[in-house]
Amino acid sequence: MNHAKEFLAHVRSIREDLTESFTEGRGRAKGIELDAVYDRRKLYLRATYTLSESVRRFEEINQGKEFHPPFDLKHNLLLTASFSLTSRWRLHAGWTYFSGGYATFPVSIAVVQDQFNPDGGSKFIPIYRDRYNFKMPDNHRLDVSVDYERTGKKLEYTWSVGAYNMYNKQNPTFIYFQPEAKDTYYTQFVPYSKVLLPFIPYVSFTVNW
DSSP: OOSEEEESOSOOOTTSOGGGGEEEEEEEEEEEEEEEEEEETTEEEEEEEEEEEEEEEOTTSGGGOOBOOTTOOSEEEEEEEEEESSSSEEEEEEEEEEOOOEEOOOOEEEEEEOTTOTTOOEEEEEEOOSTTOEEOOOEEEEEEEEEEEEEOSSOEEEEEEEEESTTOOOOEEEEEEEEEEEETTEEEEEEEEEESOOOEEEEEEEEEO
């Protein structure tokens, strides 16, 4: 993979020409995907698994060492099942698992005087060294639903009751850092994560004609 592009720094000014912030390097990507399906009578099962790896290398980043970009997810597994309870009722379940992405953690802190604060005080600036130097936790969740179908002369009705992220797994969407003082002379950046979609129940009604 030639002519891969990456920003030289994460912090960029709004007045900066973005084309000047790019550097060019090389990379490689490889993977394999497996898919198995069982479909007979009332039961439908499917398993899909993807194994992949993506690596980038830039002379100006990470001292020229290879690194994994944030979208590199080594394992991705999807298990789905559907079972007909009766001619009108059907149960669905899907379990998803994928490796955590990569984030950049600071390695130190710089303390500077805040010139725009009339009361004085200091500002804490994170110092970064290696790009994408931390692998985030793996993600997984379970989705379930029950469908009720009814067919009329010209219309088909479907009621669905289900839940997204059934066991409320707190999958981190992204990480940010906040400076926190531990004592008078010691301050550190503490990582926090945001969860985008926790447990969400839902009811839907669909009409087809």
